[in-house]
Amino acid sequence: MTSSEKNRNTLLIKGGHLIDPVARIDAPMDVLLKDGRVAEVALPNKIKGGADEKFDARGLIVAPGFIDLHVHLREPGQTHKETIATGTAAAAAGGFTSVCTMPNTAPVVDSVEWVEWLRQPERGAVVNVFAIAAATRASLGTTLSDFRALHSAGAVAVSDDGRPILDDGMMREALVLGGELNFPVVQHAEDTRMTENCSMHAGARSFRLGLRGMTAAAEASIVERDVQLAMQIPNARLHVAHLSTADALKSVRRGKRAKARVTFEVTPHHFTLTDEDMRDYDSNYKMNPPLRSTADREAVLAALADGTVDAIATDHAPHAAHEKEMEFERAAFGIAGLETALALAITRLHREKHIPLVRIVELFTAGPARCFDLRGRGSLVRGSIADVTVLDPKKKWTFDAAKSQSKSRNTPFDGWQLTGKVVAAIVGGKVVYSG
Amino acid sequence: MNPARGSLLGIEHLEAAEVLKMLKFARRMNPDKARPLLKGKRVLLLFYEASTRTRSSFEIAAKSMGAHTVLIQSAGSSIEKGESLLDTGYTVRAVGADVIVIRHPNAGAPYIMAQHIDVPVINAGDGLHEHPSQALLDAYTILRNKKTFKGLQVAIVGDIFHSRVARSACHLLSKFGVKIILCGPPELAPEVAATLAPGVRVTRHIEDALRGTDVVMLLRVQKERLAGLMIDLPEYIARYQMTPARLKMAKKDAIVMHPGPIIRGLELTSEVADGERSRILEEVHNGVLTRMAILARAMGKMR
Numbered sequence: 052m053t054s055s056e057k058n059r060n061t062l063l064i065k066g067g068h069l070i071d072p073v074a075r076i077d078a079p080m081d082v083l084l085k086d087g088r089v090a091e092v093a094l095p096n097k098i099k100g101g102a103d104e105k106f107d108a109r110g111l112i113v114a115p116g117f118i119d120l121h122v123h124l125r126e127p128g129q130t131h132k133e134t135i136a137t138g139t140a141a142a143a144a145g146g147f148t149s150v151c152t153m154p155n156t157a158p159v160v161d162s163v164e165w166v167e168w169l170r171q172p173e174r175g176a177v178v179n180v181f182a183i184a185a186a187t188r189a190s191l192g193t194t195l196s197d198f199r200a201l202h203s204a205g206a207v208a209v210s211d212d213g214r215p216i217l218d219d220g221m222m223r224e225a226l227v228l229g230g231e232l233n234f235p236v237v238q239h240a241e242d243t244r245m246t247e248n249c250s251m252h253a254g255a256r257s258f259r260l261g262l263r264g265m266t267a268a269a270e271a272s273i274v275e276r277d278v279q280l281a282m283q284i285p286n287a288r289l290h291v292a293h294l295s296t297a298d299a300l301k302s303v304r305r306g307k308r309a310k311a312r313v314t315f316e317v318t319p320h321h322f323t324l325t326d327e328d329m330r331d332y333d334s335n336y337k338m339n340p341p342l343r344s345t346a347d348r349e350a351v352l353a354a355l356a357d358g359t360v361d362a363i364a365t366d367h368a369p370h371a372a373h374e375k376e377m378e379f380e381r382a383a384f385g386i387a388g389l390e391t392a393l394a395l396a397i398t399r400l401h402r403e404k405h406i407p408l409v410r411i412v413e414l415f416t417a418g419p420a421r422c423f424d425l426r427g428r429g430s431l432v433r434g435s436i437a438d439v440t441v442l443d444p445k446k447k448w449t450f451d452a453a454k455s456q457s458k459s460r461n462t463p464f465d466g467w468q469l470t471g472k473v474v475a476a477i478v479g480g481k482v483v484y485s486g
Numbered sequence: 487m488n489p490a491r492g493s494l495l496g497i498e499h500l501e502a503a504e505v506l507k508m509l510k511f512a513r514r515m516n517p518d519k520a521r522p523l524l525k526g527k528r529v530l531l532l533f534y535e536a537s538t539r540t541r542s543s544f545e546i547a548a549k550s551m552g553a554h555t556v557l558i559q560s561a562g563s564s565i566e567k568g569e570s571l572l573d574t575g576y577t578v579r580a581v582g583a584d585v586i587v588i589r590h591p592n593a594g595a596p597y598i599m600a601q602h603i604d605v606p607v608i609n610a611g612d613g614l615h616e617h618p619s620q621a622l623l624d625a626y627t628i629l630r631n632k633k634t635f636k637g638l639q640v641a642i643v644g645d646i647f648h649s650r651v652a653r654s655a656c657h658l659l660s661k662f663g664v665k666i667i668l669c670g671p672p673e674l675a676p677e678v679a680a681t682l683a684p685g686v687r688v689t690r691h692i693e694d695a696l697r698g699t700d701v702v703m704l705l706r707v708q709k710e711r712l713a714g715l716m717i718d719l720p721e722y723i724a725r726y727q728m729t730p731a732r733l734k735m736a737k738k739d740a741i742v743m744h745p746g747p748i749i750r751g752l753e754l755t756s757e758v759a760d761g762e763r764s765r766i767l768e769e770v771h772n773g774v775l776t777r778m779a780i781l782a783r784a785m786g787k788m789r
Binding site for chain 2: 254255258259260261262263331332373376377378379380381
């Protein structure tokens, strides 16, 4: 090799243990990144030639860059909660090299112009930001948005997150058109006609606290309808956001068995907490869908273990303090989640439930990449995009919300002792976070 | 921040001994010849929701012990202009409140207040959650009439779901081993209500609720809180209205209670409301005594 052919613009990740579920690798491997791509994956010390930079990954796990299918970066228009810059900084600290941001902003992201605006360098994103565009104009549920144009503009899916598509005809239309374009329709499954004035899960706890409860049926009925539609409509792609109930899971399992193109995500808070965990009307436990019963959580855990779940997504939903520190019933729904997701997965799923790390990595990488067809991501096979997450699965640490990269502090996990920490996030071959 | 000492946010987490202490102290109270235990103190009554009995009896209780009272209602205050719960709390604290008595349509509002304000907060009813002063005055009334909680059976009939009175009563009576039977249609008395406290069960049948019962507690059907629930009122009256004939199914010396406001001709007939078994007005009277105890406790004067 001549000096001119030396590995320029390169980063060699050396001495780590690579987990790449797509490549079926779970072994010590070095990874060479070059010009934003994976140039080589080889046994330790087998990569020849030097590199501009080296990353010492001894004792650490090297994985494809994590992908979060469901975040709220709050731009445009809600910068008092979060900005693309602060939200993606939090994402990087949480090991996410790609995030898919929801369109329920002000204004709603329902046009090509706004999809492009999200990608402009002025936004200051430090990780890849993919737009999920509104499924209907202004998410009003009356007219479908221009799927074809949004798809060509690079939106990865459509959703009226937070304002579910209740009308059967509208959902059918969305799935038909989405199917033609191979465009996933993401549904926040909640029959809002059944959840008016509700602020937590309907059960013994909500009765005791005097809070009106959202029934599991309000989620399950919409999921069941959507799965039925997905089974009937050729090529339709349904993605169920933040699935939280055992009953909804049954519908999804049936759809998957029938080979319908149905995928779904679950959140760290739903596999970690239940409705019994909220104390003293603390609105950091208020999110939608709400924390569910123990039986629901067990069903979600079983689906994580048996391979049914496609992805872990955070539903990162930052809010300013004044929007949360108020009457529980009036407080905003949602919690921040980017910086605790991996640690909760390792602590709850790996250490307590003995789900293998390979499976956990898949839920953060290959799984979500498949849901939204994020080509070149979710794996580190040669030629892939050079997005890498490096983590220490044994590191014990305490999460301090005050030190979060996010603009907001609304999390129930403040002060939690967790195991498993992100050491670095590498985006396009560049280290954007190291902790 | 932990709630200030002397706060009364609910019955659920109160010790039975503390309840008895308050009831005992209330027994010694007389609004016409009260010691000035609250002399010079400022009691802020923060009412975000309509109230007749609770507000007036807290006010009389406070004044009879020498306190100044200031009433703030949502209409005509900054609350109407969109001031937040906590900002109103900080404001009344800055004005010089020594105690805050709060009635609010949202469950848990007094908890939020108590976590941020360093004076005792008294819950005068929060949404569907709790109404501790009502439970204490009801317990006081039961004790005055039945001498002891031992072996008692209490039937609570009506809109349990929307009732903070029912929730507080269940918590309180359960601490003393009282058998509690909740009775109403499924929309108003859901099965889950039985999980509130030990000794609570749910029945759909009024005969089942009344047989062997010492105390019949009636609740209003809260039309303003039904929020889309369809209740067939004629059907409700046919199955659950307390009539003299039905009352005969209870023990001979059973008493009738109701937290008010009563709707004659709906949950009870006038004969029952005005009958010799009725203790409805006695409850109102006892409300002043128990609220004197609650306020004295808030100021550390319950000795």
